[in-house]
Amino acid sequence: MNTDDQKCIEAILNGDANAYSLLVNRYKDLVFTLALRMMKHHEEAEEVAQDSFIKAYRSLDKFKGDSKFSTWMYRVTYNTCLDRLKKNKRQQNTVAIDEFTEHKVKTIDNALDKIEKEERQLAIKQCLDQLSNEDNYLLTLYYFDELSLDEIAEIIGLKPNNVKVKLFRSRKRLATVLKQQLDNETIESYERTGSYGAAFR
């Protein structure tokens, strides 16, 4: 475990509750991002993120320190999100997986690079909104915080091999949705002319 985190936790358990604000500030962005991926609603994600930190504080004495505090925190966040989703009885989105070739993936990648930054952010946001909660959470943990398969497996309660397969499928679904999000016609134009800008002439 990170030494700074360890020192903070020791201080909190010794009665210095204010030391918890250091941990909150350190992990709030990622916890909130994870919650937002699962809940897909800004206010609800903020509530869930706050509830997760409160739950973690109350259970700090149960944290054994065998792993990183962040991994434990993500697990608490994941479970809090699941509880809230069950309560709201949210339905999951199911996205079919397209088959991709190296060329197709490169084309989507290049098309994404060529569009304006704001439009790109919007396309990405809309794409992530269409993915299921679990796909979003997995991809964020793996690519954002660069957690290992073993750590992710511990967080979501699956075996590492299952996580590997799920990640592979999540990536394909992401590419499928991204392809749909970026105008199909535009991607084909880019393919033909090699330039995104040419599609608008």
Add this chain to the structure above:
Amino acid sequence: MKEQDRMEQHLDKLTKKVMDSSLESPSSNFTANIMMRLEKSIETKTIVYKPPITKWGWMGIAAVVVGIALFVVYGNAEPISWLENVDLSVLSNNKVSETVSGITISKIVMYSIILFGALWFVQVQLIKRQVEQRLSY
């Protein structure tokens, strides 16, 4: 490198690009809200679980039961005079007792009730352990 492996490499790169660009931040008073909620919960008195019958209570009940049992077995055979003045016939001569006296419970039903009760207590412990495990790591 095989086509499939190259495709997966590019897919990995594309996904990283998409996920990297999107770290979100909560509201500016996020941390302050959490610390305020924690302060409030620390200030209010913590409700500690108190069992309905304490350990001493159970010991007292056991002592009374053992005392009565010993009295019944070894006590003098003469009836206690003040007890004779108490009219306990109301316990058997009332509408509820008359209605209930006609009801018989089969052994199967009785065993089922006892088994169900035992299972209920076991489930409570299992659920409690499950909730604690969800918060520990």
